[in-house]
Amino acid sequence: MPSTEEGKAGAWFARVSHEISAAWAISRKDMITYYIKPNIIVMGILFPFFMFLAFAIGKNAPPGTLIPGLIAITLLFSASSIEPVSIPIERRVKTFDRLLSAPISLHSLVFGESLSGFLYSLGIACFPLIVGIILFATPIEHVPVLVIAMALTAFCFATLGTLFAAYPTENVGEVMSMLNTVRLPLIFISGVFIPLSAMPQIGQDIALLSPLTYGNDMIAYAYTGTSLFSPLLDILVLVIFILIFQFAANRLYKRFNE
């Protein structure tokens, strides 16, 4: 007969397993329902690509050196765009109530929603990665660092998107406009187009508050072997941002349902 402690541990593992399974089900549902569609995938690739071209053309930088920045903004735009679209739609058709009333924690719901944005954006970011390898033969110095950098950056911005989608509206445009007031400035202050060292001191100080700074820095390190911060510091800061966004999202979803 299992002891009380073993019984508690078993119940805890069963609970965690259920929560992970439910989060995965939410994520899979989102992918089938909203993201694995040709037009969404093409838009996910084209929007960051053209945005990047608009700022990169005329800089006379070798194409290969631009790939890390392109990957960083692709991750930013694709990961953070997912939940601000799907959650207001789900509110409108009342399927979001189904998720809110399911026997899962709010953390699992937020995690499951973010997971779909994370997977979608990783898939999309493979496009500039492959372009860099095939067309420009861009060397990657540290492949494992690149994998970690892309995963953390993607999850960080997916959670940011879930956080903004907590705003209680059924209108996708409302969430997107709020999100864009944050993420568009991020691409200018995070060293993607202008190196941080070339920015004025105030710009460099503000850059420290942007998660894209650390994601971009780590991706650049994976490609070139040089970076502003240590990759370990980048990882730590990105994890802190993920936790802040996750807990803030959890709090906001709870508050807005009161």
Next chain:
Amino acid sequence: MHAIEVSHLTKKFGALTALNDVNFSVDVGETFGFLGPNGAGKTTTIRILTGISYPTSGTATIFGHDIGSDTIAARLSMGIVSETSNVYDDLTAWQNMIFSAELYHVGRVEREKKAAELLTTFDLYERRNDKVHGFSKGMKRRLTIAMGLVNSPRLLFLDEPTSGLDVQSNLIIRDVITGLIHEGVTVFLTTHNIEEANLMCDRVAIVNRGHIAAIDAPERLKKTIQSAQSIVVSFDRVSARQLEEVRSLPMVNDAIKEGDKFRLYTEDPATVIESVMEYARTRNLRVISISTLGPSLEDVFIKLTGLQRTGGAIHAID
């Protein structure tokens, strides 16, 4: 232990009090109707009982689990069918069922068995691999209810289950609900169809402006307003002025037209029957049928909520 126990539940939205010190309990295996006009607090109550919203004060327990502090355990025993058919249009019927089962922690083997069984019951199995966006309103409603039953709930929240449906869907849904009631499932039914509540519910609560106006068995509620008796009469000819004419007969408090019949409300049925016969004789009409009815649950509802009946419909009094 009660299936649902609500104690001093109050919910405020700013200055608006949506629920004010609401108390009631639902026994295990009971079918409990929750009736009230729009804005009475029905949806707020359901949102609190299902853990979507939180009360300003007071408590609610589901099979002894506090919905605020032991939310997941409380939700595991319930199935929820919301007023809107909230299914995923881009998923197939089968994917919708499996997704719902995954949310409710139903094991892999069990979920497939249960999904197949429920889709068959609701006459949707043949269409299981079709995306839901091609389904009719009735099919979507049936799928919504099937999704609410996938975890074999002990307590089922049904919000307007048959509202605006075709006859086939209506019959299937009512049969399934009746079967669940016989199996001992506790049902919390919100409906605008008062006759449905009258036929299905062991007890009903009538809620108005955030308060419970009455809770009792439908028959006992009807006895509280014996004065609201009525006569239903039909004539061989119907004219435009007839409604006004029968309404002005002696001892008639009100009259409405129900199809080709007139329903006359009175406290003195015997006198009204005499008046109706006299009216028919003077107008050279033949009475096809005439019967006396006791008060209906709808009468109780109207009396307790302060609504008004005009032209067969129920309206709020401004």
